[in-house]
Amino acid sequence: MSKDPNSGLILPAERPTSLVTRRNALIGGAGLLLAGCDQINASPTVKSVLSLGEQATHGAQRLVTDRNALAREFSRADMSPVFRENGNRNPGTPEYAALAANKFADWTLVVDGMVAQPLRISLAQMMAAPRRTQITRHDCVEGWSAIGEWSGVPLGLILRRAGMSGNAKYVVFHCADSTNGAPYYESIDMIDAFHPQTILATHMNGELLTVGHGAPLRLRVERQLGYKQAKYVMRVEAVASLEGIHGGGGGYWEDHRGYQWFAGI
């Protein structure tokens, strides 16, 4: 990365060959360095060493934090003037379009997997269920934050109603949207699944969820980053292992871009 301190001092008219050579050497050198760095980055050994850091972060965060600690709740005065939409803004499938055209009256949420009593819950039933409303800060992995009000049914309530098995380790959220043919999905562990602020939201900022924000139902898991907040949730599945579900990484971004499964930071 060292820059020849003389290269800038040579006038173009003077020793043009030398200038070209130096510049080529500089560009070539930088290119080699970048190629070298990228080779390090791509190495499986390096990747596995770095993932030790990820495991340490996950472990340490679970160790030092109160598992029931609540994310800060704000007042209406603190809310973002505009809460931007992000990720897929419309599943764009004929099936979803048909559901949306009918204001999701025909939509049902499937709750299955390791449960004693699989459920099919209509939107009307979701509206009638006990709910929680919270004004929280949404932190995107990219670095931006927005504050909004979410209202919905605590996930723990639904899982208990379905009689979830004690052997289930994860809850998987299957969504209506997909990117380049790969369906969006996400998963969380039981610590977050039964956290009081983990809700399946039907409302945002006092209104029914818009299509852009994940109508008719999106997950809010307030102590993790934005990509865990699955939109267009169609099915909630209790599982013992994430293996065999899509790419096995526990989520769309985890499978396709190598994002960390535990998005606590």
Next chain:
Amino acid sequence: MATHFADSGAGGPDAQADVDASPLIYRTKLPVRIWHWINALSIFVMLMSGMMIFNAHPRLYWGQYGANLDTPWLVIDHRGTSGYLQVLGIEIPTTGVLGYAQGTANAFPPLVTIPSTYSLADARQWHFAFAWVLLISATLFMTYNIVSGHLRHDLVLKREERSLSHLWHDIKEHARLRFPTGEAARAYNPLQKIAYLGVLFVLIPVVILTGCTMSPTLNAAFPWLVELFGGRPSARSIHFLCATGFAGFITVHLLAVVLAGPFNELRSIITGWYRLPKERSK
């Protein structure tokens, strides 16, 4: 403190052959040298992976929220192939350096980011792995500083160094590039001490704490921390300013090494042995 006035050659033969032998002294102890290099590595990885993370959303805000439709105080972006930096509403063209460089429209160019091509996920893996290296090595070194007396003896400014006139004198000497010689070069000079104390007691702790406030899980458990910095977007801004502080420190630090004699300075930070610069004739 071990001192050797005779040039015993313990530091190896000096290629620069400053023959009329000002003494070689054992100046930089092993823990200081080990920490220096581990810290140098982790700071470089943190800066380079941090710049890639910044590239994902190259805007900074103050307050409790901040996203694309809110007003940032700093933006690095591009229009077509022109890059620019906007700070507090003032726009500075930066094509070829920031915003648009090396044919790519990233805030920070490929040459200075880890990895070189856009990958927020990989940059985060590097950043959070080396965050542990930074945190653990800084904690151990801080403990060593206090227990060994390195902090008290070598870093904290002596009473006579704390006067404004003394500091002003030191500033003038630095501006003239006249660094301490002879016996005075045995210890760090006041500006050097202030720079090192600034890194140890301001930049490293603040960058670690503001880094922790990026975590929604830690924020739920320790809400006072993020509030101390005025909200997550503010903490992110302070995190970035600390990174800028590190970049500034590294620039001045390397410049000082070059001006003070890179061979002697490098020998000192690698082997511990340092040749006292000869007394200047007044």
